[in-house]
Amino acid sequence: MISMTEIFRTAIRALKRNKTRSMLTALGIIIGVASVIAAFAVGAGANKSIDEQIASFGSNFIIVFPDRSAMSTTGTTRYLTHSDALAIEREVSGIEAVAPMIDTSDSVVYGNTNWSTSITGSTASFSIVREWEIESGRDINESDVRQGTKVAVIGKTIVNKMFPGENPIGKSIRIKKVPFTIIGVFASKGQSSMGDDQDDFILVPLTSAQRRLVRYNMPGRIGNIFIKGVSMSALSYIQSETEILLRERHKIKPGEADDFAVRNISQMLEARRKTTTIMSMLLGSIAVISLVVGGIGIMNIMLVSVTERTREIGIRMAVGAKSLDIRFQFLIEAVVLSMVGGTLGIVLGVFAGYALASFTSAPPIFTVTSIMLAFVFSALVGIGFGYYPAWKASLLNPIDALKYE
Amino acid sequence: MAFVELSRITKSFTLGSDEVEILHGINLTVEKGEFVAMMGPSGSGKSTTMNILGCLDKPTSGTYLLNGQNINDLEGDDLAVIRNGTIGFVFQGFNLLQKTNAMENVELPLLYAGMPKKERRERAKEALIQMGLEDRLYHEPTQLSGGQQQRVAIARGIVNRAPIIMADEPTGNLDSKTSDEIMKLFKKINEEDGITILLVTHEPEVAAYAKRIVHFKDGMITSDEMNLAVKIS
Numbered sequence: 001m002i003s004m005t006e007i008f009r010t011a012i013r014a015l016k017r018n019k020t021r022s023m024l025t026a027l028g029i030i031i032g033v034a035s036v037i038a039a040f041a042v043g044a045g046a047n048k049s050i051d052e053q054i055a056s057f058g059s060n061f062i063i064v065f066p067d068r069s070a071m072s073t074t075g076t077t078r079y080l081t082h083s084d085a086l087a088i089e090r091e092v093s094g095i096e097a098v099a100p101m102i103d104t105s106d107s108v109v110y111g112n113t114n115w116s117t118s119i120t121g122s123t124a125s126f127s128i129v130r131e132w133e134i135e136s137g138r139d140i141n142e143s144d145v146r147q148g149t150k151v152a153v154i155g156k157t158i159v160n161k162m163f164p165g166e167n168p169i170g171k172s173i174r175i176k177k178v179p180f181t182i183i184g185v186f187a188s189k190g191q192s193s194m195g196d197d198q199d200d201f202i203l204v205p206l207t208s209a210q211r212r213l214v215r216y217n218m219p220g221r222i223g224n225i226f227i228k229g230v231s232m233s234a235l236s237y238i239q240s241e242t243e244i245l246l247r248e249r250h251k252i253k254p255g256e257a258d259d260f261a262v263r264n265i266s267q268m269l270e271a272r273r274k275t276t277t278i279m280s281m282l283l284g285s286i287a288v289i290s291l292v293v294g295g296i297g298i299m300n301i302m303l304v305s306v307t308e309r310t311r312e313i314g315i316r317m318a319v320g321a322k323s324l325d326i327r328f329q330f331l332i333e334a335v336v337l338s339m340v341g342g343t344l345g346i347v348l349g350v351f352a353g354y355a356l357a358s359f360t361s362a363p364p365i366f367t368v369t370s371i372m373l374a375f376v377f378s379a380l381v382g383i384g385f386g387y388y389p390a391w392k393a394s395l396l397n398p399i400d401a402l403k404y405e
Numbered sequence: 406m407a408f409v410e411l412s413r414i415t416k417s418f419t420l421g422s423d424e425v426e427i428l429h430g431i432n433l434t435v436e437k438g439e440f441v442a443m444m445g446p447s448g449s450g451k452s453t454t455m456n457i458l459g460c461l462d463k464p465t466s467g468t469y470l471l472n473g474q475n476i477n478d479l480e481g482d483d484l485a486v487i488r489n490g491t492i493g494f495v496f497q498g499f500n501l502l503q504k505t506n507a508m509e510n511v512e513l514p515l516l517y518a519g520m521p522k523k524e525r526r527e528r529a530k531e532a533l534i535q536m537g538l539e540d541r542l543y544h545e546p547t548q549l550s551g552g553q554q555q556r557v558a559i560a561r562g563i564v565n566r567a568p569i570i571m572a573d574e575p576t577g578n579l580d581s582k583t584s585d586e587i588m589k590l591f592k593k594i595n596e597e598d599g600i601t602i603l604l605v606t607h608e609p610e611v612a613a614y615a616k617r618i619v620h621f622k623d624g625m626i627t628s629d630e631m632n633l634a635v636k637i638s
Contacts, residue, residue, distance in 0.1 A: 003519070017504050314500075315500045315501075315513075317488075318500070319489065319494070319517060320488050321517050324482070325517060398488075
């Protein structure tokens with residue numbers, strides 16, 4: 001047996017002799033590996049972004065909002081009210097918390113600092129439904145909501161922008177010239193998967209927002225209602241019960257369209273996660289098939305190469321090559337081809353992954369494991385599909401091989 | 406014990422359903438240091454005999470002893486070891502690896518012998534210099550004349566210090582002047598290095614360099630005698 005380094009050197013020399021053919025053969029593997037890498041990276045990226053969305057909404061999450069398309073046709077309530085939210089909490093079972101919501105945005109002033117941010121009016125249920133933690137100070141409570149106190153709980157970004165190096169608790173900020181006292185700070189959630197800063201907001205009691213900030217004509221009017229169910233399986237029930245209850249409360253006659261919509265966000269996300277998983281499995285399997293096709297290309301070329309180089313094999317055998325030497329020579333050629341293809345494929349796959357992901361807005365995720373796996377797999381393809389031609393070469397009889405024209 | 410000993414060697418081929426025997430009991434003994442030419446018309450069995458002698462082919466019956474070893478007992482890889490270490494081949498068509506320079510071609514037997522690179526290079530260079538190719542070390546076969554290519558092939562034959570060189574029509578593709586040069590090289594390594602030489606040819610001018618001439622006809626040896634008029638130069 002000759003040494004492995006010599007076998008590799010011989011293989012590389014043989015491949016260099018037929019550069020175009022070697023590159024074209026490797027191309028099959030390059031494309032195969034690149035698609036495997038890209039498919040799995042995009043799939044992992046999409047899954048992660050959905051997981052993040054689920055986490056940022058909070059789990060078991062249903063949202064009720066007024067349906068503006070129905071507004072003109074119905075002469076009824078048209079809006080959701082605080083008492084709608086209270087009724088849902090009271091009458092629908094399987095609910096952990098209900099948060100009536102008012103969303104607005106405005107500039108906030110503290111001393112000379114001015115910061116434009118979004119302001120949420122809600123109740124103590126808000127942090128339960130949206131899964132926010134209080135980092136310091138306290139959350140708003142029931143009496144804040146009942147009395148409409150001018151207090152605020154602020155997100156981390158507000159602290160960083162308006163109170164650098166200062167403790168914001170107890171400080172007074174002005175929103176629409178109304179002073180609010182800061183009573184607490186939320187722990188950071190960071191960026192959402194869509195790139196929004198989730199910490200850039202202020203929470204005030206619902207009633208204070210109604211009276212001081214949005215000043216709706218209709219008393220008790222709110223924006224949306226967020227509901228947190230006790231479990232994922234309770235969500236469908238909560239959804240239909242909420243629909244029945246609100247139709248009743250809004251006096252919608254049978255056959256008339258709802259003036260509200262109930263969206264089971266968690267279930268929608270869960271369904272999207274399933275779709276994404278199926279899509280990435282599908283993409284991945286197509287990619288694996290193309291890698292196998294690349295392997296068959298290698299086998300094809302190696303078979304041609306063995307036939308073309310029969311005389312070379314004869315010469316090598318005549319001067320003392322054993323059948324294992326010949327087998328290794330061709331096998332290593334196939335392996336070198338597929339590993340070069342694998343390496344270039346990884347590089348191409350990373351580019352392709354970013355290119356593909358630009359359509360999905362979720363950045364691709366490349367793991368060391370997936371890259372290693374693709375590389376090892378391409379080497380295995382080389383061994384798998386290179387073995388038969390190499391074995392065939394090693395079976396040649398020296399005298400026949402030498403006579404081959 | 407003789408260095409090469411063939412006794413009652415037969416060789417048959419199957420052509421369709423017929424068995425055709427083309428060697429009918431060859432007996433041949435060659436001592437170390439001999440220079441034997443095997444002559445005969447084409448189809449006389451001289452090349453088949455040479456292939457058996459070179460461990461490239463196996464006889465149908467009979468025994469072959471090489472350097473005291475019974476070749477009949479050996480299979481594939483063991484024969485490869487014999488071809489590697491004991492026999493140097495020179496072919497009519499040179500049989501050099503294409504797109505591979507002279508050094509690498511000559512190194513080939515040493516590579517399969519598992520010799521380290523540095524030693525391989527020294528030995529290959531030495532053999533090529535001995536063949537007068539010191540300024541052609543890194544030329545590829547297409548850059549060399551027929552005579553030069555055959556000298557590379559001889560260098561490959563002697564590089565592993567094989568005690569016997571087997572040459573099958575080594576001058577078949579060469580003009581007469583180049584043939585003379587090549588035959589002188591064979592004569593030189595036979596006389597100076599004591600390498601045994603077995604040569605297949607159908608040209609009397611080539612056979613004239615040998616010390617002993619064996620004639621083949623129809624798969625049998627018809628004459629085996631000393632060459633009393635060895636060509637001096």
